[in-house]
Amino acid sequence: MKEFTGKFNVQSAEIGIVVADFNETVTKQLVQGATEMLAKFDLENVDVYHVPGAFEIPFMTKQLLAKKEYDGILTLGAVIKGETDHYDLICQNVASGVMNLNLTSNIPITFGILTTDNIEQAMQRAGLKVGNEGAITAQSLLEMISLSRQIN
Numbered sequence: 001m002k003e004f005t006g007k008f009n010v011q012s013a014e015i016g017i018v019v020a021d022f023n024e025t026v027t028k029q030l031v032q033g034a035t036e037m038l039a040k041f042d043l044e045n046v047d048v049y050h051v052p053g054a055f056e057i058p059f060m061t062k063q064l065l066a067k068k069e070y071d072g073i074l075t076l077g078a079v080i081k082g083e084t085d086h087y088d089l090i091c092q093n094v095a096s097g098v099m100n101l102n103l104t105s106n107i108p109i110t111f112g113i114l115t116t117d118n119i120e121q122a123m124q125r126a127g128l129k130v131g132n133e134g135a136i137t138a139q140s141l142l143e144m145i146s147l148s149r150q151i152n
């Protein structure tokens with residue numbers, strides 16, 4: 001039996017980050033967590049693209065897939081429930097948009113977009129008690145890049 005894991009052939013990987021500035025108090029922490037994780041693997045040549053909100057993430061990601069040569073793309077955002085069903089529409093469409101791009105591109109795209117009931121839950125997942133989703137998503141991206149390199 002031959003097993004493949006994503007541990008960790010990521011030398012010189014070119015990474016793009018697409019981050020939504022909506023709920024910036026949270027998302028800037030996600031970017032920090034992600035960039036600190038990437039720096040642990042000496043990956044400091046990271047491009048960060050800021051979009052207004054999570055809904056704009058799939059479009060910007062699609063643009064990067066068409067115009068840049070990244071080894072992987074990281075999407076970061078924080079969608080926090082309000083009084084209306086706007087939250088549900090954004091979450092569903094952004095998640096399916098990112099997944100569709102994953103399935104049609106030849107590089108991995110990871111999903112670091114928080115979808116929470118309130119700001120407290122989001123902050124907990126941006127570096128407080130429950131870890132940093134940006135760091136977690138960055139590590140997942142590196143594993144996928146490494147795995148891709150092993151099979152290509």
Ligand SMILES: Nc1c(NC[C@H](O)[C@H](O)[C@H](O)CO)[nH]c(=O)[nH]c1=O
Nearest residue numbers: 020022052053054055077078079080
């Ligand atoms: N309410 C949140 C939004 N809303 C904005 C949308 O993402 C989008 O920018 C707007 O509808 C214009 O197209 N975005 C978030 O990232 N987080 C939210 O909680």
Ligand SMILES: CC(=O)[C@@H](O)COP(=O)(O)O
Nearest residue numbers: 080081082083084086087
């Ligand atoms: C996720 C959202 O779009 C949400 O924050 C908007 O709030 P509301 O539903 O109260 O308009």
